[in-house]
């Protein structure tokens with residue numbers, strides 16, 4: 001199968017669910033030999049020192065911005081002119097933006113015209129492509145939307161997992177949380193693709209299990225821009241309002257996923273304080289305060305597909321965190337490492 005046909009088939013297999021529920025997961029996403037070729041180049045890039053640590057700027061104290069490093073995540077940009085020259089040792093990955101992202105935009109424009117996507121017709125300037133590696137105890141991602149103040153036009157996110165030996169017991173699932181909808185944990189197994197609407201799918205990832213911490217977790221990420229980001233499509237809550245309210249509606253998830261995603265230290269403390277402040281200001285807002293209890297109830301009444309009931313979630317995350325602390329570098333920092341692990345369910 002040609003690469004173009006492989007991509008067109010991904011879109012055909014995702015389109016109906018994308019329109020209906022805002023996200024879709026597809027197994028055997030790319031043609032097997034293509035996915036295998038991409039996967040075999042990941043390690044080469046890491047060995048050649050091409051991956052950069054994931055860093056972010058954040059206002060730690062009033063007025064002062066600091067740069068923090070996320071110890072569990074690193075990446076290499078695959079879009080842009082320099083990618084092709086610098087990544088000669090990984091020819092499949094370096095041509096991925098051209099061979100996958102552009103046909104992806106074209107197929108989506110054709111099959112889902114209401115998305116009003118940019119980036120088709122060979123224009124890669126509207127396409128962002130990254131290879132990401134998550135590894136170790138702090139490899140997870142906190143609750144977030146991919147459309148944000150710094151990326152206001154993002155419309156489609158496509159994640160393609162590339163670790164050939166990934167097993168469900170390694171944990172590190174991607175959790176998809178549509179607003180007031182059912183939550184689903186997706187195992188990041190080889191050649192599984194997850195596509196979603198960046199402006200309305202809240203997501204995060206769970207920490208890897210103790211066994212999973214030793215395994216690199218590779219993913220390709222493609223973001224496409226659109227002309228109609230945030231345009232309501234008949235849902236009860238417009239996307240902009242969903243993103244505004246989510247930190248308060250899913251406050252527990254925001255805080256516990258943040259807690260798991262970073263080692264203790266100034267960065268986590270600054271992020272946690274900012275997250276708590278955002279939640280507090282929503283709770284104290286006169287207009288929102290009235291609707292929040294109902295929204296929280298509605299959010300927690302929806303079924304989840306996490307293999308555990310809602311009441312056990314914080315406990316489960318804490319258990320994972322404790323596993324992480326026991327074996328990880330943070331064990332030395334005086335965190336509660338000797339507590340017996342609570343049973344998985346009771």
Ligand SMILES: O=C(O)CCC(=O)C(=O)O
Pocket residue numbers: 132134141146159173174188203204205219221
């Ligand atoms: O690590 C994952 O599975 C999700 C990554 C993600 O959400 C992102 O890069 O925006």
Ligand SMILES: [Fe+2]
Pocket residue numbers: 144145146203
């Ligand atoms: Fe994301």
